[in-house]
Amino acid sequence: MSALVVVQDLVKTFGAGLTETPVLRGLNLTLQAGELSALLGPSGSGKSTLLTILGTLMQPTSGAHQMLGQDLVRATDSARTAFRNQHIGFVFQFHNLLPDFTALENVIFPAAVRAGRETGVARARGMDLLTRMGLQDRIHFPTAHLSGGQKQRVAVARALMNRPELVLADEPTGNLDRASASQVMQLIAQINKDEGTTFLISTHDEKIAALCARQLVVVDGQVEG
Amino acid sequence: MLYALKIAGRYLTASKAQTGLLVMGVAVGVFIFIFMSALIGGLAELILSRTVGDIAHVSIQAEPEDPALLLTGTPLLVQQKSTTAAANLPTATNFVPLIESLPGVRAVSPQISGSGFITHGAQVAQVSINGLMPGRESAITNLDSYVVDGTARLGAGSILIGKRLAEDLNLLLGQSVRLSSTKGIETALTVTGIYQIGAGGLDRRTAYISLGTARTLFAMPQGLTRVEIKLNDLYAADAIAPQITDLTGLTAKSWTVDGAQFLEALSAQAKTGVLLKSFALITIVIGVASALLLSTYRRRPEIGIMRAMGASQRFVVLVFVLQGALIGLMGGLLGAAMGYAALLPFPAGGQFRTGSLPIDIRQGSYGLAIALTLLGAILASIWPARAAAKVDPVEAIGQ
Numbered sequence: 001m002s003a004l005v006v007v008q009d010l011v012k013t014f015g016a017g018l019t020e021t022p023v024l025r026g027l028n029l030t031l032q033a034g035e036l037s038a039l040l041g042p043s044g045s046g047k048s049t050l051l052t053i054l055g056t057l058m059q060p061t062s063g064a065h066q067m068l069g070q071d072l073v074r075a076t077d078s079a080r081t082a083f084r085n086q087h088i089g090f091v092f093q094f095h096n097l098l099p100d101f102t103a104l105e106n107v108i109f110p111a112a113v114r115a116g117r118e119t120g121v122a123r124a125r126g127m128d129l130l131t132r133m134g135l136q137d138r139i140h141f142p143t144a145h146l147s148g149g150q151k152q153r154v155a156v157a158r159a160l161m162n163r164p165e166l167v168l169a170d171e172p173t174g175n176l177d178r179a180s181a182s183q184v185m186q187l188i189a190q191i192n193k194d195e196g197t198t199f200l201i202s203t204h205d206e207k208i209a210a211l212c213a214r215q216l217v218v219v220d221g222q223v224e225g
Numbered sequence: 226m227l228y229a230l231k232i233a234g235r236y237l238t239a240s241k242a243q244t245g246l247l248v249m250g251v252a253v254g255v256f257i258f259i260f261m262s263a264l265i266g267g268l269a270e271l272i273l274s275r276t277v278g279d280i281a282h283v284s285i286q287a288e289p290e291d292p293a294l295l296l297t298g299t300p301l302l303v304q305q306k307s308t309t310a311a312a313n314l315p316t317a318t319n320f321v322p323l324i325e326s327l328p329g330v331r332a333v334s335p336q337i338s339g340s341g342f343i344t345h346g347a348q349v350a351q352v353s354i355n356g357l358m359p360g361r362e363s364a365i366t367n368l369d370s371y372v373v374d375g376t377a378r379l380g381a382g383s384i385l386i387g388k389r390l391a392e393d394l395n396l397l398l399g400q401s402v403r404l405s406s407t408k409g410i411e412t413a414l415t416v417t418g419i420y421q422i423g424a425g426g427l428d429r430r431t432a433y434i435s436l437g438t439a440r441t442l443f444a445m446p447q448g449l450t451r452v453e454i455k456l457n458d459l460y461a462a463d464a465i466a467p468q469i470t471d472l473t474g475l476t477a478k479s480w481t482v483d484g485a486q487f488l489e490a491l492s493a494q495a496k497t498g499v500l501l502k503s504f505a506l507i508t509i510v511i512g513v514a515s516a517l518l519l520s521t522y523r524r525r526p527e528i529g530i531m532r533a534m535g536a537s538q539r540f541v542v543l544v545f546v547l548q549g550a551l552i553g554l555m556g557g558l559l560g561a562a563m564g565y566a567a568l569l570p571f572p573a574g575g576q577f578r579t580g581s582l583p584i585d586i587r588q589g590s591y592g593l594a595i596a597l598t599l600l601g602a603i604l605a606s607i608w609p610a611r612a613a614a615k616v617d618p619v620e621a622i623g624q
Contacts (some may be wrong), residue, residue: 057533057619078537085535096530096622100239113536117227158534 004165004198005031005054010063012049023049024060025221031200033165036192038209039202041218047202050218051168054200055088056080068165085114089159089197093171095151097143097158103130103150104139107157114162122161129157133187149180156187160197169201173208185211229540233547236520247516248556254509255560255598256567258502259589263568265498266588269491273459276487277480279366279422281334281453282462285475287314315448320473324454327468329461332364334453337439343386343432344403345394352390352432354406356439365453368420368433374398375418379435383417387428391419404432406442414438506601509556513549514605521545521613528613529621538614545610546603553602557595564589 012024023046031037041047052058053065056072065072068087072080089110097106104126111122130139133153143151152172159167169188173181185208192199201212209215216225237244318335325333337356342349359379363369368377373388375398384402396402396416405411414434422428440446454469454477456462462479469477481488521528528541568586 052619055533078539081532081535081537084533090533092622096526096533098527098530100235109531110534112228113531113534113540115228118231162535 002033003030004033004035004067005029006064006066007054008064010050010053010065011061012046012053012058013061023221024053024063026063027218027222029216029223031166031198033198034192034196035214036189036199036212037201037214037216038212039200039216039218040204040206040209043204045218046221047218048170050223051170051200051202054166055090055168056084085110086162087165089162089164089167091152091155091159091167091169091172093174095143095148095155095175097151097154099143102140102142103135103146103154106143106154107161109158110161126157126161129160130154132191133157134183147180149176149183152176152180152184153187156184156191160191160195163195164197166198166200169199171202171204173203173205181205181208229543230547232544233551236524236544236548237551243516244552247512247552248559250512250516251509251552251556251598251602252560252563254505254512255557255594256563257508258505258594258597259561259564259591260567260584261498261501261505262590262594263564263571263584263586263588264582265494265501266590267571267583267585269494270585270588271583272491272494277459277484280480281365282456282459282480283454283466283469283477284480285314285317285452285454285469285473285477286450287475313445313448313450314452314475317449317452317473317475318447320475321452323472324452324469327465327472329456329458329465330454331457332361332455334358334361334364334455335436335449336451336453337436337443337445338450339406339408339439339443341404341406341432341442343384343390343394344405345396345400348394350390350393351430352386352404353430354404354439354442355431355433356436356442357433358436362433365455366422368418371420371422372418373421375416377418377420377433379417379433379438381435381437382414383435383438384414385418385420385433386416387431388419388421389429390432391416393429404434404442406444408442408444410442410444412438412442506597509553509598510601510605512605513552513602514608516552517545517549517606517609518612520548521609521616524613525616525621528616529618532616532618533622541614541616542607542610545613546606549602549606549610550599553599553605554595556602557598560598561589561591561595564594565591 007027007029010024010027011022013020013022015021027050039047039050053060060073070083072083075083098109104123107129108118108122108126111125112118115122127139130136133156135150135153138146138150143154146154173184176184188199188201189211191197201208203209214225216223321333321335324330335358339354341352341354343352357379362377362379368385377385379385384404386396398416398419400416402414402416403411404414456465459480463481466477466479531541568584568589571582571584571586
């Protein structure tokens with residue numbers, strides 16, 4: 001396995017002066033390609049902040065962040081946006097689907113926004129992903145008509161649309177019942193195995209973490225494990 | 226672009242009632258714009274047709290000659306300059322076909338004019354006499370449209386008089402009058418037409434006779450006293466008058482020389498129109514901008530999701546600008562259709578009915594209204610779109 005993500009001396013501080021709050025304090029982390037890792041830690045430990053920085057949605061205060069050999073700290077906003085679209089997928093705790101779109105339209109969004117239109121190839125890939133998620137009979141359903149578990153599976157399919165090397169999942173099962181959570185995790189594990197996609201899953205759930213090959217714990221703004 | 230258009234369209238169709246209200250708001254603004262255009266344009270046309278429409282746009286008239294010296298040497302005694310007998314343009318008749326052939330010239334009216342007295346029984350009235358060429362009676366002033374009794378056609382022995390004059394002299398159609406010129410020549414004529422322009426002075430003081438009768442009356446076997454020219458575009462008078470002067474060697478004068486105040490009034494009216502239409506446009510722009518700003522605020526989480534999924538700031542801007550453009554286009558088309566429908570009952574072609582609004586359906590500026598609305602809506606959407614593009618995805622998703 002080769003290093004997909006390398007983070008060194010990562011510092012993130014919010015606020016300034018009296019309100020200055022350090023969240024990440026010189027964090028170091030390397031994610032190998034194809035890893036299925038769990039990110040554990042108490043609330044407020046900086047798990048979400050780390051995922052946000054790894055997902056190029058937020059810039060660190062200082063430190064180095066590289067992925068696929070690219071320096072993402074020095075990259076421009078538009079370069080980071082294009083990189084994010086091509087190489088990183090997101091699954092949020094609350095599905096965060098586009099409410100006025102169907103399941104398929106949500107799934108193919110990352111590909112369509114990249115191509116500037118909905119291509120036939122993207123539609124075929126989207127339908128395949130939804131079928132693999134067990135949603136073949138919900139492809140053209142507006143997302144408002146889907147259950148919580150179904151929405152989260154649509155979100156997983158969307159995260160995989162552009163065949164990203166890294167999928168960042170922030171409490172992906174935190175809002176689901178036990179059966180739905182198990183179903184989503186099984187799908188993630190299967191995709192990790194079949195396609196070699198790297199997953200970093202933030203969770204409080206020890207059972208979910210146990211399904212992952214590697215457990216990383218964020219303590220005092222640093223990663224252990 | 227295509228995908229941004231799809232998303233913009235989806236956002237609009239997702240909240241149909243809100244979009245419908247917004248489009249209707251824009252349409253009302255466009256409707257006002259079109260209605261004002263038709264009203265102001267129609268009003269200008271009415272004023273023009275009632276004033277400049279019935280006068281010569283270019284005229285050739287010889288200045289009365291300088292008074293003759295009655296004593297040579299030190300000029301202590303001179304003849305008073307004539308104010309009643311017009312000077313002769315001996316060569317003007319020859320130039321009529323040439324002037325007629327000029328581009329932009331609609332009609333030419335050769336005339337012999339002067340003053341005289343009209344007598345009916347014991348009643349006498351002073352009149353201004355206009356000798357017009359038969360067949361061209363309505364070339365300048367549309368006498369045909371003002372005739373209330375008889376005909377505007379002039380022939381040998383016929384006279385056309387105003388209604389006020391007919392009333393003053395107790396004249397009826399077909400009755401005979403005697404017309405004498407300042408040259409002391411008198412002739413008997415039959416009233417073949419009575420007109421009513423509506424201007425008291427004209428209706429009481431102007432009589433029209435044929436050019437041939439006028440030649441006899443003013444003892445002018447050749448030449449003319451005046452040539453009146455009507456143009457297709459009255460605003461071309463300043464350009465065409467010098468051309469006529471160059472071609473004929475006669476002094477041709479544009480109507481604008483004596484109509485500066487009228488032009489100023491027309492210009493002020495046009496400016497008022499532009500101002501009113503601008504207000505309508507500003508209303509549209511503010512409406513679209515505020516609605517889109519609200520929309521971007523409401524859709525902040527979705528914008529955050531799109532940005533997280535790799536949508537560029539430019540893409541987000543495009544989505545909201547296209548949304549504004551679609552609103553502008555739909556509102557513009559609907560407003561133009563509403564405006565056209567509302568203007569349909571009004572007569573086309575500037576045929577205004579007395580007492581009704583002087584609205585000209587042709588002057589609705591439909592294309593301009595749609596284009597300006599589209600442009601205004603696009604401009605109005607830029608600010609909200611830029612605000613949307615600057616949404617922090619982390620913050621927005623966390624909402």
